[in-house]
Amino acid sequence: xxxxxxxxxxxxxxxxxxxxxxxxxxxxxxxxxxxxxxxxxxxxxxxxxxxxxxxxxxxxxxxxxxxxxxxxxxxxxxxxxxxxxxxxxxxxxxxxxxxxxxxxxxxxxxxxxxxxxxxxxxxxxxxxxxxxxxxxxxxxxxxxxxxxxxxxxxxxxxxxxxxxxxxxxxxxxxxxxxxxxxxxxxxxxxxxxxxxxxxxxxxxxxxxxxxxxxxxxxxxxxxxxxxxxxxxxxxxxxxxxxxxxxxxxxxxxxxxxxxxxxxxxxxxxxxxxxxxxxxxxxxxxxxxxxxxxxxxxxxxxxxxxxxxxxxxxxxxxxxxxxxxxxxxxxxxxxx
Amino acid sequence: xxxxxxxxxxxxxxxxxxxxxxxxxxxxxxxxxxxxxxxxxxxxxxxxxxxxxxxxxxxxxxxxxxxxxxxxxxxxxxxxxxxxxxxxxxxxxxxxxxxxxxxxxxxxxxxxxxxxxxxxxxxxxxxxxxxxxxxxxxxxxxxxxxxxxxxxxxxxxxxxxxxxxxxxxxxxxxxxxxxxxxxxxxxxxxxxxxxxxxxxxxxxxxxxxxxxxxxxxxxxxxxxxxxxxxxxxxxxxxxxxxxxxxxxxxxxxxxxxxxxxxxxxxxxxxxxxxxxxxxxxxxxxxxxxxxxxxxxxxxxxxxxxxxxxxxxxxxxxxxxxxxxxxxxxxxxxxxxxxxxxxxxxxxxxxxxxxxxxxxxxxxxxxxxxxxxxxxxxxxxxxxxxxxxxxxxxxxxxxxxxxxxxxxxxxxxxxxxxxxxxxxxxxxxxxxxxxxxxxxxxxxxx
Ligand code: HDD
Ligand code: HEM
Ligand code: HEM
Numbered sequence: 202x203x204x205x206x207x208x209x210x211x212x213x214x215x216x217x218x219x220x221x222x223x224x225x226x227x228x229x230x231x232x233x234x235x236x237x238x239x240x241x242x243x244x245x246x247x248x249x250x251x252x253x254x255x256x257x258x259x260x261x262x263x264x265x266x267x268x269x270x271x272x273x274x275x276x277x278x279x280x281x282x283x284x285x286x287x288x289x290x291x292x293x294x295x296x297x298x299x300x301x302x303x304x305x306x307x308x309x310x311x312x313x314x315x316x317x318x319x320x321x322x323x324x325x326x327x328x329x330x331x332x333x334x335x336x337x338x339x340x341x342x343x344x345x346x347x348x349x350x351x352x353x354x355x356x357x358x359x360x361x362x363x364x365x366x367x368x369x370x371x372x373x374x375x376x377x378x379x380x381x382x383x384x385x386x387x388x389x390x391x392x393x394x395x396x397x398x399x400x401x402x403x404x405x406x407x408x409x410x411x412x413x414x415x416x417x418x419x420x421x422x423x424x425x426x427x428x429x430x431x432x433x434x435x436x437x438x439x440x441x442x443x444x445x446x447x448x449x450x451x452x453x454x455x456x457x458x459x460x461x462x463x464x465x466x467x468x469x470x471x472x473x474x475x476x477x478x479x480x481x482x483x484x485x486x487x488x489x490x491x492x493x494x495x496x497x498x499x500x501x502x503x504x505x506x507x508x509x510x511x512x513x514x515x516x517x518x519x520x521x522x523x524x525x526x527x528x529x530x531x532x533x534x535x536x
Numbered sequence: 537x538x539x540x541x542x543x544x545x546x547x548x549x550x551x552x553x554x555x556x557x558x559x560x561x562x563x564x565x566x567x568x569x570x571x572x573x574x575x576x577x578x579x580x581x582x583x584x585x586x587x588x589x590x591x592x593x594x595x596x597x598x599x600x601x602x603x604x605x606x607x608x609x610x611x612x613x614x615x616x617x618x619x620x621x622x623x624x625x626x627x628x629x630x631x632x633x634x635x636x637x638x639x640x641x642x643x644x645x646x647x648x649x650x651x652x653x654x655x656x657x658x659x660x661x662x663x664x665x666x667x668x669x670x671x672x673x674x675x676x677x678x679x680x681x682x683x684x685x686x687x688x689x690x691x692x693x694x695x696x697x698x699x700x701x702x703x704x705x706x707x708x709x710x711x712x713x714x715x716x717x718x719x720x721x722x723x724x725x726x727x728x729x730x731x732x733x734x735x736x737x738x739x740x741x742x743x744x745x746x747x748x749x750x751x752x753x754x755x756x757x758x759x760x761x762x763x764x765x766x767x768x769x770x771x772x773x774x775x776x777x778x779x780x781x782x783x784x785x786x787x788x789x790x791x792x793x794x795x796x797x798x799x800x801x802x803x804x805x806x807x808x809x810x811x812x813x814x815x816x817x818x819x820x821x822x823x824x825x826x827x828x829x830x831x832x833x834x835x836x837x838x839x840x841x842x843x844x845x846x847x848x849x850x851x852x853x854x855x856x857x858x859x860x861x862x863x864x865x866x867x868x869x870x871x872x873x874x875x876x877x878x879x880x881x882x883x884x885x886x887x888x889x890x891x892x893x894x895x896x897x898x899x900x901x902x903x904x905x906x907x908x909x910x911x912x913x914x915x916x917x918x919x920x921x922x923x924x925x926x927x928x929x930x931x932x933x934x935x936x937x938x939x940x941x942x943x944x945x946x947x948x949x950x951x952x953x954x955x956x957x958x959x960x961x962x963x964x965x966x967x968x969x970x971x972x973x974x975x976x977x978x979x980x981x
Contacts, residue, residue, distance in 0.1 A: 254646035257602050261638045267609045268635045271620050272628020279621035282613025286933045293610055294946060297603040301950055304599035308592065308957055353617075358933060498625035501701050506632055513636040524643045527654050 205497035207507060208273050209486070212266055213479045217472050219262035221381065224374070224471075226256045228382025230299060230327020231375065232401060233320060244397055245320065247390050248382075249307065254528045256303070258521070260296075273503050274496040277486045280348045281341065288337045288362045295330030298322055328375065335374030339367030339416075342478060344426035344488040366423030369415040376408035377471060384451075384467045387460045389529075399455055402463070406452050426488050430481040437481070444473040540927055542936035543615040546943060548912065550608055552905055553947045557601030559904060561641075562675045562720070563727030563758070564594040565668035568648075570754050572661050582746050586754075588652070593961050595649050600954060602642070607943070615936070619919050619929035622698050623684075626691050629703040630680040637674035641667055675723060676716045683711035686911065687780045688920050714776045715911075718769045722907065725766050726900025728759030729866060733897025734962055736890040743885055752893075753883050756873060763870030766863050766903075771826065778827035778835070781921060783845055784914035786838045789823055790816070790853040798823040798835035803857055806849045811839060813853070847916040855909035862903035869896050 229248045236244040271278040282289065306319035340346060340361030347356040361367060383402035387395050420428040431437060451466035484492045497503060537545070568590045575583035612620050644666035651660060684690075690706030691698045732755035735748045742748070778785045785791075790806035790813040791798060800823040804816025821831040828835070838846055869892060876884040919926040 254650035257598070258639060258642035258646055260602065260606070261635065261642055264606060264609055264638060265635045267613075268628065268631045271613060271624035272632060273625065275621045275624035278613050278624060279617035282610065282620075283617045283931055283933065286614050286931065286939075289610055289614060290939050290942070293607050294942065296606055297946060297950070300599050300603040301953075304596055305953055305957060308596055308961065310960075353932070498628075499699070499701060502625040502628060502703055505703050506628060509629065509632055509636075513633075513639075517636060517639050520640055520643045524646055527647055527651055 203494070204273075204500055204503040204507065205493040208269065208497065208503060209479070209483070209493050211507075211510065212269050213475060215262050215266050215269065217475045219259070219266065220374075220377070220471050220475065221468050222255070222259035223262055224331065224378040225381040225385055226252050226259055227299070227327045227331045227375075228378035228380070228405075229386075230303075230324050231379045232382055232386070232398070234324030234328060235401060238397075240394060240397060243394055247386060247394060247398075249303070251386060251389050252303070253307070255524060256300070258524060260300070269506075272506055273498050274486055274493070275498060276348075276350070277491055277496040280346065280354050280487055280491065281337075283354045284346045284348075284356060284358065284360060285337045285340055285362060286358055288333045288340070292330055292333035292337065295326045295333060298326035299330055302326060331375045331378050332368075332371035335371030336362045336367040338374070338478075339364070339370030339424070341487055342370070342427050342482060343367060343424040345423075346487050348487060348490045364419065364423035366416065366419040369412055369419055373409065373412035373416050376405050376412050377474075380405040380409055381467055381471070384455070384460065384464050387455075388464060395460075399458065399460075402455050403452065406448070406455070409448065426485075427478075427481050431477070437477075440473070440477050440480075444470060444477060447473060537937050537940075539934060539936040540930050542940045543930050544926065546936065546940040547611060547615055548909075549940070549944055549947065550604065550611055551908065551912075553951070554601065554604040554608055555904055555908060556901055557597050557604060558675060559723040559726050559901070560594065560597040561601045562668075562671045562723040564590060564597070564731075565648075565664055565671055566724065566758065567727070567731060567754055568594065569661065569664040569668055570757070571750075572664060574750075574754075576657055576661060582750055586747060586751055589961070590751075591649055593958055596954060596957055596961075598645060600950060604947070605638075614933075614939075615931055616919065616929045617931050619924060622924065623920060626688075626698060626701050626703065626706045627681040627684050629707045630677040630684075634674045634677035634681075637670045637677060641670035641674060644670065672720055672723075676720060679716045679719045680707050680709070680712045682911070683715040684709045685920050686715070686784075686915060687711035688923055693923070710780055711776060714769070714773045718766075718773050718907075721762055721765050721769050722900070722904050724758055725762040725866065726904050728755050728762055729893075729896050729900040730898070731755040732759050733894050736893035737897075738962070739885060740887065740890050740894070749883055749885070752885075756877070756883075759866075760870040760874045760877075763863075763866040767867055770860070770863060774826060775828070781915070782836045783838070783841050784847065784852070784910075785827060786836060786841075787847045787849045787852040787914050788856040788910055789835075790849055791823065791835060791837050792839050793837040794834060794840045795837065796824070796832050796834045797821050798827075798833075800826060804853070806853050808846075808849050845917065847914050852910055852914040855906040855913065858906040859903045859910060862899045862906070866896060866899050866903075869893070 229252045233245055233248050236242075236248075267278075270281070302319050302322035306316060306323060309315050309319060343361040343364060343366060345356060345361040345364070346354065347360070348354055380402055383398045383405055386398040387402060390398060417428075417431075420431065431441075447466050447470040451463050451470060454460070454463035454466055482488060484494060486493045486496050568587050571583045571587040571590065574580070575587060644663040647655060647663040648660065648667055651663065655663070684706050687710040688706075689709040690702040690704070692700040694700075732752055735751040735755060738748045739745060739752060774785070774788075777788070789798075789801055790804060791801065792811045792813065797820070799818040799820045801813060801816040801818055804813045806813045823835055824833040825831050827833065838849065873884060873889065873893070876889065915921055917925050917927065919929045
């Protein structure tokens with residue numbers, strides 16, 4: 202396999218891990234915004250407790266994606282950051298406010314008025330950021346970002362991300378993140394609190410379904426390239442069926458209170474969606490002009506980076522395992 | 537403001553903001569690890585309290601460091617896509633390694649901050665050491681990328697394309713060693729002095745506080761020796777700049793005319809129109825000695841270079857004076873405090889010593905900001921020295937003054953809150969402290 206395929210795979214994998222971990226941290230912020238009723242404070246505490254030790258580590262997956270993109274697919278990085286200047290800037294403001302408001306809330310005065318203010322910043326930034334990320338991803342998938350080797354980006358600064366398709370991708374990601382967070386929280390809580398999060402998980406699962414339909418509906422007009430690939434041939438249809446089935450089973454598991462199963466299925470569904478996107482988009486890193494093979498840097502660059510990634514994961518995997526073992530595995534697991 | 541100017545200002549502002557938190561991220565773990573190590577060895581409760589209190593402040597600083605660093609990673613593309621399109625693969629290696637350092641740092645930081653009761657004391661200390669090592673490593677890796685912009689290596693340019701890339705040669709470019717050493721030392725020096733200053737201020741309120749005495753001792757234990765290393769490493773940097781970036785050196789020194797046995801100019805005001813520097817104190821031969829180790833060495837003046845290649849001379853020169861001035865002052869204070877402590881065999885807590893330390897609180901950070909101004913402004917008009925001009929690297933995006941204003945406002949807001957929260961944590965009296973801790977235990981945990 203050539204380096205561009207391997208690196209593309211690693212980038213998709215890093216994006217998937219980011220969605221499953223960092224994405225869920227944003228979902229926690231959405232659930233914070235949705236905290237209601239007599240147990241609102243308890244819900245917030247459970248969310249803060251769950252995110253606190255891990256969000257910074259989870260966030261680094263996004264940095265890894267950026268670094269891999271500019272080191273190994275530099276022209277794609279230049280094209281994306283030129284064409285998507287506006288949504289990426291919005292995303293950055295969201296990232297800054299989410300992270301800081303979360304920490305400020307923990308260390309500022311515990312007076313309710315102060316806490317409410319930080320909560321508002323934290324939760325609204327948690328809503329804006331995944332939408333902006335999704336819109337940027339939607340723009341890349343839309344095939345509307347035009348790029349040539351000599352002129353760079355020729356489609357301006359609004360192409361792709363201002364379509365209904367991109368907006369729905371953003372909303373889909375938001376729903377997906379919320380679903381993940383709610384499902385994870387079911388595993389970290391018990392009794393009434395667990396029921397609260399279960400209901401939210403079911404609610405967001407419905408939103409995942411609706412926004413997925415909206416995305417597909419608008420793909421036909423706004424992202425025709427992807428649409429053709431997504432609907433072409435039997436293997437793609439099997440893929441869709443599998444994704445849909447996974448989602449339905451995840452809902453089933455939630456209804457039956459099988460939280461471990463629900464978590465596995467919700468995560469599997471995210472991986473299937475991202476994998477499906479990647480397959481539908483391949484060989485283009487930015488359709489319709491730039492392929493992975495054209496954009497990839499020379500082997501003199503990519504091979505050492507692949508070796509470094511392999512060596513680095515020898516350190517990283519046990520370290521992450523340790524982090525999650527310390528903070529996530531000494532809870533009473535509810536099967 | 538034109539778009540190029542706005543982009544440069546946004547980059548400078550974002551980096552100038554991030555670097556403060558980055559320094560704290562590199563150096564605070566050392567202070568915390570020392571305090572915690574002393575707690576494990578002596579079982580004196582005050583050390584544990586100290587480590588915990590420092591960890592609180594550090595948690596806030598780390599979060600701001602992480603998000604402002606994320607902004608930077610994207611800004612490289614948002615503002616300088618052409619630069620990244622060509623330079624990205626060449627300096628991808630230090631950035632990739634930095635990515636791993638970030639992972640380790642964030643993972644062990646989570647364990648350090650939230651794991652006091654969840655892991656054994658030894659493992660907790662180990663987590664602190666890992667944060668220290670990976671934090672310093674991440675700083676070193678990113679400065680290697682920056683050193684490459686000053687002394688590019690590891691590639692050839694054929695038909696305007698960067699080819700024959702050797703990522704290792706790029707990473708270990710000629711400037712890497714001096715620049716990373718100087719930066720790493722700067723982080724520990726600036727944080728050492730800042731922490732010493734804060735605890736000196738608190739000791740002025742209550743000289744009997746054991747807590748602040750121990751804190752000051754640990755901070756000075758770092759600050760004093762590092763204040764001596766700084767000028768030594770700075771001298772190595774200057775010699776290196778003299779060899780590899782003669783225009784930058786000339787701008788740093790506001791040195792206009794090429795001469796042998798050049799004088800060192802201290803202070804003064806460079807006039808870029810008239811190409812002279814007035815009101816400076818000149819020390820004969822000193823520049824030739826400092827730059828090349830030979831009183832008769834020839835030092836190229838700015839006039840020897842095309843005016844088109846001059847960086848903004850006044851900014852570079854004055855920033856350099858500020859850095860060296862701050863560094864010399866810190867070394868003086870370090871020498872004095874070190875001497876007193878050695879003579880009396882205990883921490884000097886005379887009021888005037890404490891006041892002096894309070895006055896020195898911001899000096900390290902001032903030197904850091906000034907030093908980066910020298911490095912970056914002194915490199916202009918190049919983004920990659922001799923290879924790519926800053927003006928050719930900027931994004932075609934119009935209205936860049938909008939994101940510049942946006943991020944400046946955002947960072948001003950964050951800066952104010954961070955200062956407010958730091959004061960809250962630092963100045964909280966012990967009784968209120970326990971009260972809030974109980975409160976937090978109920979709420980946050
Ligand atoms: C605590 C902070 C601090 C202190 C006391 C000093 N410096 Fe510094 N200096 C820095 C913090 C710094 C820095 C912010 O860390 C820089 C910017 C780029 C770099 O790598 O380090 C820097 C850069 C820098 C450069 C430019 C390197 C380049 O462009 O490649 C030179 C020549 C010096 N320094 C020289 C000195 C001298 C002669 C000092 C004598 C006292 C000194 N520095 C004290
Ligand atoms: C001299 C310059 C720099 C130094 C010494 C430095 C050092 C550091 C250190 C020590 C940290 C960890 C501490 C903390 O989180 O507060 C950090 C965080 C970070 N830095 Fe910088 N940095 C510099 C410039 C940059 C630049 C130019 C970029 C981007 C291209 C960058 C990207 C980041 C990122 C993404 C993080 C967050 C990592 C996380 O999520 O944990 N930094 N930096
Ligand atoms: C954190 C410490 C740093 C500070 C305070 C700093 C400061 C500055 C300043 C003042 C400028 C504007 C120069 C001008 O246009 O006159 C600038 C530009 C720039 N810096 Fe740095 N810098 C730092 C570290 C770095 C690092 C570590 C990198 C990259 C790895 C970097 C990359 C750049 C780039 C790409 C530009 C824009 C192009 C240019 O103006 O040359 N900087 N920085």
